[in-house]
Amino acid sequence: MLITSAGRRAGLVECFRASAARMDVALEVHACDLYPELSAACALADARFAAPRCTDADYIPRLLDYVRDNGIGLVVPTIDTELQPLAAARTDFASQGTYVHVSSEEAIDIVRDKKRTMDVLAKAGVPVPRTATLEQFRQDHEGWAWPLFIKPVAGSASRGIALLQDLSELKGAYSEPMLVQEALGGDEYTINLFVGEDGVMHAAIPHLRMSVRAGEVEKGRTVRRADFEIIARDLATALPGARGVLCFQLFDDPRLGPRIIEINARFGGGYPLADRAGGHFAENVLRTAIGLPLVACDDWQDGLTMLRYDNAVFV
Incomplete structure (x- = not known):
């Protein structure tokens, strides 16, 4: 491989x-x-x-x-x-x-554009925060509740994300297309999921993002939530041609409830926690490549904590 x-x-x-x-x-x-x-x-x-x-x-x-x-x-x-x-x-x-x-080209095109991602999920009834392009927001910013998040349409690893307290903090120009979202509170989670070649989601494993560094979970704990599994299944259905391992982040906002903020159509940086918990998604990727039957991957350990630390490889 x-x-x-x-x-x-x-x-x-x-x-x-x-x-x-x-x-x-x-x-x-x-x-x-x-x-x-x-x-x-x-x-x-x-x-x-x-x-x-x-x-x-x-x-x-x-x-x-x-x-x-x-x-x-x-x-x-x-x-x-x-x-x-x-x-x-x-x-x-x-x-x-x-x-x-x-995943398919269509699915990748959707998830690489955060505004389009929000539109596709909202249309499918998947919970997302109120979202607008920066241009749309500039034209009509009435009715938005401050503070607001601003971030790149095609950003990753928390690049370019900022919390705006009021309109005065909005820059006159940005170096790339941006979008504006209502700010969410509550705990943040990553949900790793596996979708077979038949388009069926086989498992979803959430973990609480207890500590994050450069957009990647540093300390996390698996959490079994039936509502998150439903959201993951609906998300997989909403993305045409979603296949293999994907992950998405959501906030469990105390006022609005769970709201998805972004999707990564690949192995996420925190996947080893899901793997160690018993969700053997990597094994099913190998099995798919070899042509072997998939194994069950939904019998995983709730409450498993990952505490990452820096290590070194000497060459």
């Missing part, structure tokens, strides 16, 4: 290795990054190589050559910006016998 943009995803490498061990399958993990010599996950992989930026024209051809030359059966992307090119090239990889773990 190949993990792309591997970066610090050492935990994901170990999740796949543990999954292969349970399956009694020999797994060779390849990893790539812009600078693989500076990537912890690449250092822990069995093989590694330098890949172009996913925005480069040579990105997909380089990966296609690599998977062909190295007999790669599974490609797992880890960052949002590579999902669109990989979804568009999914059939090209399949013609070489490689399964790419990515």
